[in-house]
Amino acid sequence: MNNITNYLPNFVFNFLISFYNFLSYRKRYSGVYNKFLVDFKSNAYKSRSGLLKIQHIRLNKFLIDALDNSVYYKKYTQKINLSEINLHDFKILNKETLRKNLNEIITLQKKNGIVSKTGGTTGKSLEVVFTKEDMQERFAMLDAFRMKQGYKLGKKTAWFSGKSIISKRDISKNRFWKTDYLYKVRYYSTFHISEKYLSYYLEDLIKYQPEFFVGFPSTILEIAKYGIKYNIKFPSNIVKAIFPTAETITTETRNIIETYFNTKMFDQYASSEGAPFIFECEKRNLHLELQSGVFEVLDDNDLPVYSGRLIVTSFTTHGTPLIRYDIGDRITLEDENKVCDCGNNNPMVKEILGRIDDFIYSPENGKINLGNISNTLKGTLGIKKFQVIQDSLDEIQILIEIDDNFTEKSKKVFIDNWIDRVGNKMVIEVSPVEKIKVENSGKFRIVKNNIKHLINGYA
Template identity: 25%
Template sequence: MISLFDLSLKLNGFPIEKAKAELNEIVSLSEKEYVEFLQNKKEEIVRYHLNNNAFYQELVQNRNDLKWEELPILNKQNLQKPLEERLSKGYSLKDVYLNKTSGSSGTPFIFAKDKYAHALTWASNIMRFGWFKIDFNHSYQARFYGIPMDFVGYQKERFKDFLSRRFRFPVFDLSDAVLEKFLQKFKTKKFDYINGYTSSIVLFAKYLEQNNLILKEICPSLKACFVTSEMLFESDKKLLEKQFGIPIINEYGASELDLIAFENPKGEWQINAETLFVEILDENNQVLPYGKEGRIVITSLFNKANPFIRYDIGDIGILDEKSTLQKPILKKLVGRTNDVALLPSGKKSPGLTFYYVTKSIIEDDGNVKEFIIKQTKLDTFEIEYVSMTALNSEQIQKIEQAIALYLEPNLHFTFTRKMVLERTNRGKLKQFKSSL
């Protein structure tokens, strides 16, 4: 059978064979060789952008005597200027891979990758999915994602799906009637794996639970489910494993970089150390030791078109104590830096703490399908939720008590029941938002 996926990459000018060969070389380096490889790659990419990228030269104030630790931290605000001003010499908008970040951090921007760097991204994806016997050329994907709603964008995405052996389930409307239609597709199509946004896949699993169905029994060809783009809570992972009857693999990535971490068959969240270099920094930009929580800062080792050197992605995380340079393990992804709740006492708390506490109470009877929390004032929060029946005063009181216990007392809540929750234009559900 023709390898349509590899072929479509090649036709678009992405040298996938070369990228796969280099990736194999990197993976087979000894620990000592890897340390040398990483050092060389870091020096090489900095030197390249200092010589060829006016935007980066300006950022480092034209100094080329800086040690790695002294290099500036790049953030999303730095990158919000026209792409032409950020492209390296010798690259034009026609000969790079172009895309836009999802804007889930509130600061979207357009970025470029040179074609070889993008081919390496795909080689890395192919290798990691291969750990679970998934092959992009032959395996059939059930894709839970958004889709452009304009005619041309919609048709283009559907054609890309066809080439990539994917069937797309758009996630903008996830009412029971729509989920029932999804289920019918699993009865008639031989899917090998599921891939998509955590929140919509969890919602589908709740629908199966409600109807006492196990997906693997309905669609026996299924091998694995990969969730991405949103937090996967332990309780949700258990639900997915139970209702799908297949392994659930957690991935963490960023469109402007690559897959950042991918759960390996041992259940560790293994960082992609082949194409990226990941550091954890404190608020003074000092590198933290393994085991300490801080800002996730990432360097793209191969992207020559656009510098992503010591780039603060806006997430908070911890690298495991057992990490090595060659095999860093992400112990925990705490959440996004901008999703922080400021409380009247002056305390700062990750917005996901609210979400987590509320979730532990709200879901024990399966009535509430989804909810989001919005902070409107220092002491005021709105909880919007989708459910079969409205929350009663006893349940509301329980939530308020738990939040008072975990966070602080005297906070005010309003609860609004909705038919559907608003998602971003990509179809993601933003669990916590602060308008402060």
């Protein structure tokens, strides 16, 4: 992409983005999109029993479709009672099994479907195929969620994603965005988030005045922190809502972003592979969306628990059936008897804990989760950003970006905070760096755990 952008005038590239989106949106919003949108909205506030009935009917149809059309799943027809199909007749499917057997699992050729690639931030990348109808339904559900906050295609939106769209010429002009003028979407690069460029991002956001933000919260956070640091006021009542994607949100991240931009974030969970949705409502509660799939929360022995591994069966994956798929994330469920005041009767989620990899493992104290890791900054000054990397059981490396307020005392407080969490036996190496790199996908990972194969239950 950069080879093209280095030579194209900016207005030409903006036109190409608009044209590309026009073709994409024509596929996305045609066909059965409107039917799915109407059905999803009309079912949104059904009773719990009504939602479970919809889920049961959809599950049976989905499993039968997989048994009929997937070479991999046809093998199950010899082992199960087809007149009474039970989800637990199917083995749990992990990422490596999906990758190795993908050609047998998919039900259509790539040219007849829509190919989606995962970012590969935790290993090899993965490529799955959706039917056009599946993709239309996924966008119908996602749009219905965003529409509750006033979002609509064509309203001014700032988008922060992993697309590499900035040329050397753009950088020389301090221009870190491209614009789809047809649909009023401005795409901001997530690969140039550094102190020397952030003023240009913030200046342009204030000038552009988007009604909605969509994308990586780590990028939005850095812009907010820059504005706070230099006392740059963001106009009030401009941004109506922020829809974060792809990354786990900590309480601190949410508080900083919402305070600075004077708006609310509404979280949602899905995946590039096509996981069913979890949506945040107006009351700030997360809900499993039973219309989109089945959610199982299991411990390391595959027994049901309230907090554990998330195993999904997604109704919008007919092209690459995901049946009891171990997505690699963890969640904590809310008490099943608890009811939300928003009127949505889907089961509630207490917390999305993020990727299984998003923890540091201490032989002395066990797992330290993302929330506790984020809190190691408490009482410190001068640490703008950090990333912790674990390549062995007895040592962690912590990269930090610092400013002039950083002192040896601050470093000691930071290390002491880590000792409180990992114990005294682990070696802690703190290394100041000029800039912590993001992944190839544009995402920032605060934790890079490379030893999961050494820990029981994560092999």
